[in-house]
Structure formats: structure tokens, C-alpha cells
Amino acid sequence: MENWLNDILVEYCYKQKFDMTITHPALKKFMIDRNCLLSKGLGHDQIDRIYRSLFVYSIGFNKLLEELSSNRDAQSIRKTLWRVYANLLEYCAKGEFETMLVNIQHDRDEDMKKMR
Numbered sequence: 774m775e776n777w778l779n780d781i782l783v784e785y786c787y788k789q790k791f792d793m794t795i796t797h798p799a800l801k802k803f804m805i806d807r808n809c810l811l812s813k814g815l816g817h818d819q820i821d822r823i824y825r826s827l828f829v830y831s832i833g834f835n836k837l838l839e840e841l842s843s844n845r846d847a848q849s850i851r852k853t854l855w856r857v858y859a860n861l862l863e864y865c866a867k868g869e870f871e872t873m874l875v876n877i878q879h880d881r882d883e884d885m886k887k888m889r
Contacts, residue, residue: 774824775800778836789884834858 775797782799783791791798800806810820838854841847867871 774821774826778824778827 779797779799782803786799786874789799789802795801797806801809805823807817807820810823811817815823838851841850844850
């Protein structure tokens with residue numbers, strides 16, 4: 774699972790520079806590699822669960838939405854479901870989700886400035 778997650782992040786974040794001489798460079802860069810999470814007090818079982826959840830709730834949910842493509846209103850349905858999903862995340866985060874998204878976008882903008 775760690776390899777999959779790292780490979781996807783390296784592929785998707787291709788504009789970022791990763792030290793490919795180390796194991797799981799993307800996980801290390803995002804500070805979600807096993808050693809980093811262990812040092813923050815998480816146990817191996819919790820880390821495994823996080824990695825599995827990232828897989829299931831990203832790939833799994835997206836796959837489900839792709840299966841709707843045969844429906845004539847698929848685009849509209851997918852858009853609505855993504856909106857509902859975002860609202861549920863916001864609800865679960867008790868209002869912190871939108872703030873997190875703003876912070877993530879700010880960090881991404883800063884990274885883009887550094888790359889120029």
C-alpha cells in the first residue's frame with residue numbers, strides 16, 4: 774500500500790522534486806512516511822489503516838463515480854456527488870475542512886512560486 778501511495782503521489786505531483794534515491798520519497802516529502810508517523814505517536818496498525826483508507830476513499834469513490842458514465846446524466850450526477858462528498862468532509866471536520874483547503878491551496882501557491 775505504501776508503494777502504491779508513493780507512486781501515485783510521484784506521478785501526480787510530477788512538478789515537485791523528489792529525491793528518488795530514497796525509499797518512498799513522496800511520502801517523506803509530505804511527511805506521511807511510516808517513520809514520520811511513528812515518530813508522531815501513531816502505531817503501525819493506525820498507519821496501515823490510514824494508507825488503506827487513502828486508497829479506498831480515493832480510488833474506490835472515484836471508481837464508483839466512473840461506473841455512472843453509462844447514465845445519460847452522468848456528468849451532472851458526478852458533480853452533485855462530489856459536492857455532497859465535499860460537504861460531508863466539511864461536516865466531519867466540524868468546519869475545519871474549508872480552512873484546510875485554503876491552507877493547502879496557499880501552500881501549493883507558495884510551492885509554485887518557488888519553482889519559478
